[in-house]
Amino acid sequence: xxxxxxxxxxxxxxxxxxxxxxxxxxxxxxxxxxxxxxxxxxxxxxxxxxxxxxxxxxxxxxxxxxxxxxxxxxxxxxxxxxxxxxxxxxxxxxxxxxxxxxxxxxxxxxxxxxxxxxxxxxxxxxxxxxxxxxxxxxxxxxxxxxxxxxxxxxx
Numbered sequence: 001x002x003x004x005x006x007x008x009x010x011x012x013x014x015x016x017x018x019x020x021x022x023x024x025x026x027x028x029x030x031x032x033x034x035x036x037x038x039x040x041x042x043x044x045x046x047x048x049x050x051x052x053x054x055x056x057x058x059x060x061x062x063x064x065x066x067x068x069x070x071x072x073x074x075x076x077x078x079x080x081x082x083x084x085x086x087x088x089x090x091x092x093x094x095x096x097x098x099x100x101x102x103x104x105x106x107x108x109x110x111x112x113x114x115x116x117x118x119x120x121x122x123x124x125x126x127x128x129x130x131x132x133x134x135x136x137x138x139x140x141x142x143x144x145x146x147x148x149x150x151x152x153x154x155x
Contacts (some may be wrong), residue, residue: 002097004104007054013063014042017056017087020065024087028144029122029144055104057088057097064092067101069108075120075143076150081109085118099133110155121149151153 007013018038026033030092033041045052051072057065065088073082088097109117119135120143121127127137127149135151142148 001060002095002100003061004055004100005058007042007056007066010056010058010063011043011046013056013058013066014039016063017066018042020063020089021085021087024090025085025122029146040048043110053108054085057092059092059097064089065097065101067098067105069105073118073120073131076118076141079118079150079152081089081112081114081117083117086119089134098129102133106153106155115155116152117155118150118152121151124149127151 007017021038022033022035028037034097042054045054045068047083051070053066053069055069056063067086068084070080070082070084072080073084077101083102086098086101088101106117120141121130122143130151131137132152135153136150137149139150141150
């Protein structure tokens, strides 16, 4: 049984989630960040909940993924809000958990009366997944000298 909840209700899940984030995203795109630094950044985000809201996916109370809703993204301050850090442990991928997390961020954006939500797709294979969920590519940008796809969805 998968449950999606606010990460602030499960701060004890952060060490596990930091490992998942490092495994799925971090070691490729942010190799300079240690798992300890990822944990610290995640705890810090809980304290700025006006700007960010993180959601955790729990499988029988075990954290298996998370995502973050951000009002701003420093790479593209002209757009927002953002869906960020969608990660699911490889063992639990392809089971709809990512979509459940994304849906939680959609609802948050809608509750705040936003009309669109944006994301960066670092990996070139990812836009196809989001397109199946109704997202559209709106451009390319660059992050750490790598091309990234900027996408949006109408809420």
